[in-house]
Amino acid sequence: MVQHDDGRRTADERRESILRAAAQVFGRRGYAGATTDQVARAAGISQPYVVRLFGSKEALFLAVLDQAKTELLAAFRAAIAEDRASDSPAEHLFVVLGDRYVDLARERGVHLSLLQGFVQGAEPVIGAAAREGYLEIWRFLREEAGFDVDRARDFLGRGMLLSVLLAVDLPVLDATSPEAHELLVAACGPKLPLVLDAAS
Amino acid sequence: MVQHDDGRRTADERRESILRAAAQVFGRRGYAGATTDQVARAAGISQPYVVRLFGSKEALFLAVLDQAKTELLAAFRAAIAEDRASDSPAEHLFVVLGDRYVDLARERGVHLSLLQGFVQGAEPVIGAAAREGYLEIWRFLREEAGFDVDRARDFLGRGMLLSVLLAVDLPVLDATSPEAHELLVAACGPKLPLVLDAAS
DNA sequence: GTCTGTTGTAATCATTCGATTACAACGGAA
DNA sequence: TTCCGTTGTAATCGAATGATTACAACAGAC
Numbered sequence: 001m002v003q004h005d006d007g008r009r010t011a012d013e014r015r016e017s018i019l020r021a022a023a024q025v026f027g028r029r030g031y032a033g034a035t036t037d038q039v040a041r042a043a044g045i046s047q048p049y050v051v052r053l054f055g056s057k058e059a060l061f062l063a064v065l066d067q068a069k070t071e072l073l074a075a076f077r078a079a080i081a082e083d084r085a086s087d088s089p090a091e092h093l094f095v096v097l098g099d100r101y102v103d104l105a106r107e108r109g110v111h112l113s114l115l116q117g118f119v120q121g122a123e124p125v126i127g128a129a130a131r132e133g134y135l136e137i138w139r140f141l142r143e144e145a146g147f148d149v150d151r152a153r154d155f156l157g158r159g160m161l162l163s164v165l166l167a168v169d170l171p172v173l174d175a176t177s178p179e180a181h182e183l184l185v186a187a188c189g190p191k192l193p194l195v196l197d198a199a200s
Numbered sequence: 201m202v203q204h205d206d207g208r209r210t211a212d213e214r215r216e217s218i219l220r221a222a223a224q225v226f227g228r229r230g231y232a233g234a235t236t237d238q239v240a241r242a243a244g245i246s247q248p249y250v251v252r253l254f255g256s257k258e259a260l261f262l263a264v265l266d267q268a269k270t271e272l273l274a275a276f277r278a279a280i281a282e283d284r285a286s287d288s289p290a291e292h293l294f295v296v297l298g299d300r301y302v303d304l305a306r307e308r309g310v311h312l313s314l315l316q317g318f319v320q321g322a323e324p325v326i327g328a329a330a331r332e333g334y335l336e337i338w339r340f341l342r343e344e345a346g347f348d349v350d351r352a353r354d355f356l357g358r359g360m361l362l363s364v365l366l367a368v369d370l371p372v373l374d375a376t377s378p379e380a381h382e383l384l385v386a387a388c389g390p391k392l393p394l395v396l397d398a399a400s
Numbered sequence: 401g402t403c404t405g406t407t408g409t410a411a412t413c414a415t416t417c418g419a420t421t422a423c424a425a426c427g428g429a430a
Numbered sequence: 431t432t433c434c435g436t437t438g439t440a441a442t443c444g445a446a447t448g449a450t451t452a453c454a455a456c457a458g459a460c
Contacts, residue, residue: 008426008437028322032233035417046439051419119319121369122228130368131380138383153386157357160364168330169321180331183338186353208407208456235447246409251449 007044015053018043020109022064027112027167031061031120062129065117068110069133073140075100080145093145094155101159102191105166106198115163162187171199207244215253218243220309222264227312231261231320262329265317268310269333273340275300280345293345294355301359302391306398311363362387371399 009017021042025034036057040047054060079100083093104110118134121127141152165171165187173180174196188195209217221242225234236257240247254260279300283293304310318334321327341352365371365387373380374396388395 011437014437030230030232030319032230033320033323036419037417047417048419048421048440049438052438057418115364116319118364118368119230119316120233121367123233127369131370131373134365134368134370135373135377135379135383139379142379142382149382149386153361153383154354154357157354157361160360161353161357164315164318164360164364165334167321168318168334169327170331170334173331173335177335179335179339179342182342182349183335183353186349211407214407236449237447247447248410248449248451249408252408257448 011053014043014045014049018045018050018053018060019064019067022060023068023109023113026061026064026116027109030116031123031126036060058125061117061126064109064113065126065129065133068114068117069136071107071110072101072104072114072137075104076140077144094147094151097145097155098158099191102162102188102195105162105195108198111163111166115160115167158187166195166199169199171196211253214243214245214249218245218250218253218260219264219267222260223268223309223313226261226264226316227309230316231323231326236260258325261317261326264309264313265326265329265333268314268317269336271307271310272301272304272314272337275304276340277344294347294351297345297355298358299391302362302388302395305362305366305395308398311366315360315363315367358387366395366399369399371396 018039022034022039025038025042028034029038036050037047039060040050043050050060051057054063076097079096080093083096114133117126117130120130138152138156141147141155142149145152147155165184170180170184174184174192175181184192184195218239222234222239225239225242228234229238236250237247239260240250243250250260251257254263276297279296280293283296314333317326317330320330338352338356341347341355342349345352347355365384370380370384374384374392375381384392384395
């Protein structure tokens with residue numbers, strides 16, 4: 001048209017920024033609640049282009065889930081590698097991985113989009129992918145992290161608690177509600193400030 | 201029309217059955233993913249009547265959330281009353297309330313609709329109600345159940361874990377995946393059979 | 401029997417949203 | 431320059447959906 005294109009990117013670059021934008025939008029609104037147009041605006045492109053680069057809204061959501069799961073496991077594996085290097089007590093791994101999980105809150109959208117996927121168990125395609133992803137995380141905790149059943153369960157429980165607190169957006173009440181603050185401290189520990197300014 | 205009405209109920213009775221149906225539908229599909237028509241069919245009435253008896257889809261969802269929270273707290277308070285009657289160690293309350301929480305899985309929709317509410321923190325009205333509900337549960341654990349911060353956090357973590365497992369519908373993999381079974385046993389304990397046939 | 405308030409639905413409306421189509425602009429190769 | 435594949439959008443379509451309206455059927459009061 002009138003103005004020349006000064007923002008041309010390769011399709012792969014576009015797909016990456018769409019994935020980042022979609023993780024935010026799906027994470028906050030959920031699969032059904034989010035629109036491809038919201039994703040498009042967040043990525044700075046038009047709605048039809050989002051659909052064309054991923055085929056469908058469902059395919060985009062599956063890609064978001066896969067990327068979130070991949071990032072999560074990559075962060076965990078990196079933490080294990082470091083932990084193995086410095087010889088620390090085996091028990092320490094529980095804390096180290098927990099810290100990494102909280103750190104991921106900075107990566108807006110990882111926890112939230114994963115949880116939004118888990119909550120879609122009734123969807124035929126998405127539900128199956130979400131279940132498989134959940135099992136993959138469980139398998140990681142049991143086999144690669146070496147947690148026994150009880151420890152893996154406790155770890156997962158702590159993780160689900162933090163994820164739900166982020167999803168319900170409890171950080172917005174941190175300053176005004178002492179109980180909310182108490183709960184957030186209990187869930188995040190000393191890393192609460194990090195979570196709080198990631199949420200704002 | 202041709203067939204005479206043989207199913208007339210009072211408006212309050214209708215509201216109750218709509219609430220039960222809506223807890224199921226919203227619980228499985230989520231707020232945005234569920235339609236008022238699906239709720240209507242599940243309740244055996246027409247879609248416009250659902251809207252008229254509750255004003256709007258949003259108001260219906262808020263009513264579902266409130267009812268689920270009320271049922272949850274009522275079950276907990278009943279358990280505490282029984283526990284206080286028989287003199288049991290204070291530590292035992294953690295197990296007793298946990299059992300009640302798992303028992304609620306029989307009441308299809310309580311866990312799921314609550315979780316679907318928590319996941320809607322970005323919605324202005326629903327998000328605020330969900331946060332308030334979450335704090336109310338936390339307050340209960342701290343004040344009425346008398347849990348210290350760590351115990352309350354662990355309890356809530358166990359609860360969120362179970363809720364997410366139900367939401368992702370992991371029970372459908374129990375028979376075919378040993379890992380899924382292991383995870384379900386870890387989360388439900390000996391009450392797993394109860395959860396499994398509630399899910400089918 | 402008639403009148404009135406309650407229960408309930410069929411029809412329909414306006415909006416939203418994912419997807420499709422047609423087309424434009426740019427870039428590199430020949 | 432000409433051509434063609436890639437990147438991108440405007441316009442639009444059709445289906446789904448929450449809500450509204452108009453109306454029907456029944457129950458109880460009188």
